[in-house]
Amino acid sequence: MTAVRARRALVIDTPPTSNGDLHVGHLAGPFLAADVHARYLRSAGREVVFSTGTDDSQTYVLASARRNGLTPEELSGRSWHQIRQTLLDMGMSLDGFAPYDDRYRASVLDFVNALHAKGKFRLRTVRLPYSERTGEFLVEGLVRGDCPVCLVRSRGGLCESCGHPNNFDELLNPQSTVDPDDVVTAREAEILVLPMEEYREELTEYYRQRESRLRPHTVQLVREVLSRPLPDFPITYPISWGIPAPFPETPGQVVNAWVEGIPAVMYCTGYAAEQLGETHAADDELWRAEHDAEVIYFIGFDNVYFWGLTHVALLMAHEGRYVLPETIISNEFYELENEKFSTSLGHVVHSKDLLREVSRDLIRFYLAISAPEHQQTNFGRDALAKVTGDRLVDPWNRLACLLRASVAGAGLDSVPLPVSTAAKERSRAVLSRFRTCYELESYSLTRAAALIVDQLARLVRAAEALPQSTVDKERLGDLFFEVRTLLTGAAPILIDLAGGLSDRFEVGGDTVTAFALPLLERAVVR
Template identity: 30%
Template sequence: MSAPLWITATPPASHGELHIGHLAGPYVAADVLSRHLRADGQPVLFSTGMADHADSVRVRALRGGRKPEEVAEGYGAAIAADWLRAKVAFDQIVRPRQDRGYRRWLQNLFLELYGQGIIVARTRLQPYCPSCELWLTGAMVIGACPTCGARSEGSLCHECARPTDAELMDPVCALCGSPGRPRRCRRPYLPLEPLREPLAEYWASTVSSPRLAVLCEGLLEDGLPEVGVGHPGDWGVPVPVDDFRDQRIDACFEAAVMHLFGYGYVSGNEQRSLPERALHFCGFGHSFCHAVLLPAILIARGVKLPQEMHVNETYRIDTERAWDSGGGPGLWALDVLTEFGSDTVRRHVLEARPLGRRTDFRRDRLDRTRQVLEETWNSWLGRLFAAVREECAGLVPDTEPGGAGWEALRRRLLRAAEDLREAYGPEAFDPRRAVALLDEVVSCAADFGYVNVSERRRTRGEHLPPIVAQLSVAAALTSWAWPLMPEGAGRLAAALRMRAGGPVGPGALNPPCPGTRLDPPSGPVFGF
């Protein structure tokens, strides 16, 4: 078997639950691609991790008077449960605090880079909070980004995606609000400038969004930074260097290399070769770790990983229109998945995916998505199942598809199948287009059913071919809709006594075997 195509998604920080923006960003989109490729028979490894050691976990713990371990474990479990509810099916989730050998693996990688002179020691001014007696790094400090001026934390600016490190303007403590006082601090850094030429060559050959390309070009133009990869603190994996015994490996470094552990990449002669191709899904604000720091680490070790970046923008929350029926903010993944189900939520966030521009979440638009599934998709399937029950005693007729307009519709459906393959595929991945194509398929099938409903009044069996034709479309949806709405596609397949998740293509446009007794669900097929 050939090496699997490697799909990764940004590890979320386990300081809180997933919200609707997380689902609209990397996770559902990456799952759609993974499901399509698997259905097509291609080997895939779909992985992510938990950023348990992010400073935001420590901040959450300090504010609530809890231990960081409790925060990470509690929210990590909630995040994993939300992925399951959203039908996001990872092959590998790296759990730093649970996975055996992870801590040693991370420290060995850090130590090798330090021993090779790739990671070096630097003494610089770092903000310090005398009131809390804490060094202000990562989420412990808030200030203005020195590049774009946006409000930022002391690691990465989520607006321009550049590292901020100790250069924040007007830094204040995230816990007490006191101004940070500069103090000399010796920390480990990874200078990127010595890797300028191979990084420039790598970025020139990497498939990415124009905005990400501008980021990389800007870094080259301004001078590649030295990235802090360790900081004083007591939360995280200890830096395995005697000179930094009181420091922890930085969460950005850890998030960048965490996927390598999940893939099985180790050091020395035992290292597993990386795949021929990798596709990473992330929000633009997190792109530095995966588009800059990870390639730099691999290049420094003599490894080039062909990588494509699928970067989304921010999915903004319209707070005035995001309230649920109980008067609370319907923003959390758990809330919307519980109320609307995975089909409705997945379809909605893919249709509104913030690709190339920021988009807004609004409750009324999510309601409208559910309405489309109910009034178009489920309404048509309900009429079809009723026709099979009333006209054919619940059995698939033994006849060929046909009816008024069937040949024209069939040609349109075959073209839609090819367009769906393109929209689902890695070369021109566009889940928004897939949503529009599936809606067109269902609308055309529903119109075909209405046009041919009068055939039932005829006595020579002319009413059966249109029913079989519509069953052909329903059967195709068990494959065509599977990457996008797997829960509903699974219900539809069970109703047709078929297997869900076949290849997306023209071959799926075939009705169930004649004589098959259908078993429609008691409730809606798609959504609920």
């Protein structure tokens, strides 16, 4: 019988905005979650393409550059290098980190031109916030005000708090994010839009099929959005920063940065596949329906509307050409010392600074066990030191010392030790629990990290129960075998501690050879 080939997984870490380096809050959400899942899939024998790049066209880049006296090109170029280095330093196993270049821009234009040729866009006259001082329209990251849905302070386009869109002139009490004293009015402009209401039935059915695999907050937002008329999605804007729109109806306008999202990740996937040695005719090749790839999104909750609704509608508008995302794994906000991360106020911790004080395995473990999966959680330096020290470092070092003492002088360094059937059964049970944490139906970094803690405590108790006066090869073999199993399950998170011991997510072998467990250093943070 011919084995059924598993679908290739396209793991999408949504491209970060290139208006500065990544801080710990960024890493605690989609970045670590995507990396852990990609590592798990590879260890389980799946083909994976894990990729990202940067989102240079966002108006947040323009606003940040103006506030810092830079050109947006300078800021985005510098940020691209910083972000790539941060992801590398934190061990993110990206197959490719794509550049923002002419190839990228061509991929975006190919995607939108195909939709324009099919007549998918509509010309609309809308009212947009307008700066009387500069004579320019203020959209997305250039404007802030009060959300018309939840009344909380919001940027243009989308409310980070409730997740609902605020299109055009819907923001209450609008202000410029660059100059709060600027007089902001509203003026009419003709732009192209995607009429989202035309995709209501398809979107409703899409989420009906996937609702059981989504996190509750995502389900709530989707239900709320679909319970009211779907607003038109802007395809072009009359602003200066972005890719020039190629459409004759909107001369001088640019493509809305949020429209770039889908062709951007297609381009990133194509670039990453190229780094893996593959050759494809086009950057969107692996997304085409005939290849039946499993597309998996890891995103912050504040991006669910765009990535989960408008972007899915853009894919649907291509009339079956592409696969649709199989699953969306969202996360909530991560605070710093119980306050929101704020680069402008200096309330921020960058991973490059933290890595000077703490090993990346401890950082990854702490970010996993405190991950903001279903509610807002918090990063604290003292908490990092205590949690990693008490739950990981001390018990691991205790286990390492006990095993070292058990084999010292016994000549067992290269002697195969027997493994009992019971130890194999326990190992299979442990890996089954880790699979439950890493599979998408019940994906949870927090539970995976807690499982590491619980299994480590169990193994310490077993090591403490070893006889002191004699060497029990059977019990010692079982213990080393189960320690290796723990490292296999923990490997997607503890990438350095588990490095080199196992690259397959399975239980195998009737014997095991004793190996040295490296000691961990407790975190000392300032």
